[in-house]
Amino acid sequence: MMPRMLTVTFLGTAGSLPTPNRSPSAVLINREGELILFDCGEGTQRQMMRAKTGMMNLDYIFITHLHADHILGIPGLLETMAFQGRREPVTIAGPVRTAEAVELFGRLCYYSRRLPVRALELEAGDIVRMDGYEVEAVRTAHSVPSLGYCLREDARPGRFRRDRAVDLGVPPGPLFGRLQRGDTVGVGGRIVRPEEVMGPARPGRKIVYTGDTRPVPEIEEASRGADLLIHDGSLDDGMADWALETMHSTAGEAALLAKRAEAKMLVITHISSRYSDEPGPLLGDARRHYPDALVAEDLMKIDVKLRDR
Known part of the structure; x- marks a missing residue:
């Protein structure tokens, strides 16, 4: 079976002010x-192109908070999708007042083609269930109501122990598949249960995206063992x-936080314009505590691999 793809693309990595x-x-x-989008600053549709x-x-578009640099790309993205023939609904999820923002976009913009848009307001702890994974809203601490998000895949079945199945009298063929799907089978008067031939369940992948925030315990807990933390x-x-006053985090x-949470990978983003051309100070501060930390760059991609434990 081919590994399941999970690719993260950093479309926009600026702080409050974009740079060249x-x-x-x-x-x-x-x-x-x-595709699942987290935040949608201006020009997002062009970055996707x-x-x-x-x-x-x-x-789904998950918004962390309603500051302009996180939402002003929504009308343009919806218009581009509509021009390209999109007719299925798009859900915009976010904290309190998300529905108001979506409604205001609809009133302010002369959309040339109507695309069904649903607003979904979330609170910390709310979960949006998808096919094979879920997205949980996580409390963050910023200067306006805000949320982070934890994308968590379902656990995968353990590895099928073929030799053990044969030893128990199960012939190769359809019964193997039934056991792997969790069914109990009967062979020669004996019952064989899936747990007898399947290894321990294997974890799905977990990605946490904080948006703008101070480092808070809720993010740390959500990031425990995460495959990727975007902070x-x-x-x-x-x-x-200044970070404390503006309710942001320093790279250090x-x-x-990533070190305490034992996250497998850390990427820092929302880079202030003062470091746009030379993010070295941020990287140095981060790597003093987390040696493999990365600073996000526009259009950078990361493939998040499956793991057995």
Whole structure:
């Protein structure tokens, strides 16, 4: 069986101000061809074109908060999708007042083609269930109502122990498939249960995206053992007071959280314009605590691999 694809594309990695090299916040996840967008700063649809990600299989846009640099790309993206023939509904999910923002976009913009849009307001702990995975809203701490998100795949069945099945008298063929699907089978007067021939369940993948936030316990808990943590790291550690005042995180704070959570990979994003051309100070601060930390760049892609445990 081919490994299941889970690719993260950083469409926009800028802080509050875009720069020539960084677009406003947007992160796209492609899971086996199904697209999920987190935040949608201005120009997101053009970034999707540049990254060749497609957009027609996008059903959900999860917004972390309603600051302009995280939402102003929504009307343009919807218009582009409609021009390309999209007719199925798109859901825009986010914190309190998301429905109001969606309604205002509809009133302000003369859309040339109507695309059904559903608003979904979430609170921390709410879960949106998908086919084979879920997205949970996580409490964050920013200057306006905000949420982070944890994408969590379902656990996978353990490996099929073929030799054990044969030892128990199960002949190769359809009964193997039934056992792998969780069915109990009868062979020669004996009952063989799936747990006798299947190894331990294997974890699905987990990706956490914080949006703009201070480092908070809820994000740390959601990130425990995450395959990928995408955390606000707007400022270097020398600007810790400003990070606290503006309700952002320093790169070092994000790295310490990732280290405590034992996240498998850390990427810091929402990069202040003061570091746009040279993010070295952020990388240095992060790697003092988390040696493999990365600073996100526009159009950077990461393939998140499956693991056995």
